[in-house]
Amino acid sequence: MAVSQKQIAEQIGVSIALVSRVLSGKAREVGIAEATIEKVMRVAEEMGYVPSAAALTLKGKASRTIGVVVYDFRDPYFGPIIEKLQARAHEQNYSLVIAGFMGRHPDATDLAPLHKHAINGLIVVGSSDQSDWLKSFQSMPVARIGQGSPKDPGVRIAVDEQDAARQILDHLVSKGWKRLSFIGANLFAHSIRFQALEQAAESRGVVLERHIWACDGFEAGLQATGNLQGGDAALVCATDSIAMGALHALHESGRTLPVIGFDDIPAAAQFIPPITTIHQPLSSMVGRAFLAVTEPISAQEITLPGRLVVRHSA
Secondary structure, rough: OOHHHHHHHHHOOOOHHHHHHHHEEEEHOOOOOOHHHHHHHHHHHHOOOOOOHHHHHHHHOOOOEEEEEEOOOOOOOOHHHHHHHHHHHHHHOOOOEEEEOOOOOOOOHHHHOOOOOOOOOEEEEEOOOOOHHHHHHHHOOOOEEOOOOOOOOOOEEOOOOHHHHHHHHHHHHOOOEEHHHHHEEEOOOHHHHHHHHHHHHHHHOOEEEEEEEEEOOHHHHHHHHHHHOOOOOEEEOOOOOOOOOOOHHHHHHHOOOOEOOOEEOOOHHOOOOOOOOEEEHHHHHHHHHHHHHHHHOOEEEEOOOOOOOOOOOO
């Protein structure tokens, strides 16, 4: 339960007005003794007093509150990002207000919590090329962790897809694989990932097939791999969750093929077999996003390198 100025005043035995003046930084203007100021500040800290965002805004001060919009709470890739955002907010004395979409489709109801709070900036977690809803946040700093449209306001922070594709292709080609099957869902981020792989494959003389499914995650990998005929193509999956479904289908059918995922979610290393995947630099991505909304920068796009983590799946 939040501690009020009234509770602090009762604890010390002074008026609420005196506590208010001390906490607002106006105590010395009206001649309140230094000893009293120090006592009020000490008791406020001991009781865990936190000024409300609304009160700070009315006084013309920043609320130190950042909004976070998550495109899909079920996506295991987003969990570690939210965890790192919370840790960064804690370190820098900020609060987070988190909202999200059902099925990745923006709705005004989903965004209502952000408009109820006096947020100073907005961090979007997830990729999309359709973000008209962002127009209502153009008056504040915005950062997106993921792919987006150049027309969107704010800064986009994402992994270098072209470099990641080159790492994947070089690894598979070095093992003699010249035929690849890409498995993904009908999502913007997966489309960008395929395009990068397509360019890398063409320059290396590799045949690349595309398999896009209406479902996503484990189910997409399971269905796509189950429907693939033959066994002469390595499988490159848009996410680790899809790779898990692909590996499950291969196990059920008794087949063995190289499988590579993307994101390096915690479960990728724990899966059997452990999944070869592209590790995304989440700490750096979160740090850049947080900086972009707390100390606005001029850059519109920040691309960071990923790293191929080779495990037993490929």
